[in-house]
Amino acid sequence: MTGPVPILRLGDILLTGLLNDLDDKTALEFTGELVDRISAEGSRGVVIDISRLEIIDSFVARVLMELAGTGKLLGARMIVAGMRPAVAITLSELGLQLSGVETALNAERAMARLGWEQRPRRAEAHAAG
């Protein structure tokens, strides 16, 4: 099944990102596919990059909260990463703090929390030698 939003697998982690101009139907299809993938692949962690989203309204916020909750029930650590500052300010004023959703400043930090450390090149060369 190939949905409208690419979902990459990196070991036991899934990395995906929502595009701007997400319509309601696509958002719901995406959540269905992501939940299926978490379950089928036994993912330990999921990073959802939202840095492309120029707005998050109450519908998208609800989708993200439900998705995070469902993923957690399946045993995956769910991290929503990269919210734009203007979006964060607006969501907060709307009264939606995405309670219960783990967030990270960007996808890189989210991956690091899941154990994907980016090592300096020299250290890698040393380890290889």
Place this chain on the structure above:
Amino acid sequence: MPQGETTTGAAPEERHAITDERDLLRSRHAVRAAAVAAGFDLVGQTKLVTAASELVRNAYIHGGGGVLRIVPLTGAGGRRGVRLVVSDHGPGIPDVDTALSDGYSTGAGLGHGLGGTRRLVDSFAIDTEPGRGTTIVVERWA
């Protein structure tokens, strides 16, 4: 707010029908363009577009569709703003005070649609009656 001196002739007003789901995206684009044209900063644009998204979705889901009007405003001292008028012919809202309080929802939202939306704009007015539909007018200044 410079309500008394507000004029609406800065640019032509736009009308957008809200009849199918793609109109939600179209409305957002149109409101973003109007906010940029009025000189809104990024946070101001984001708040207005988010407010528009809430109101247009409400009209689509609860009101069975409707119309979005985007009216460019010019206030005292040349200050610019945008007025959004979202109207539907749906069942109306029986208890406006409750609908405006956080945590209330009858549909697919989180219950922050109206109470939260009001905080994103400088002025908010609602005209609704059971059986007659709902019109919501919001304004935000750059």
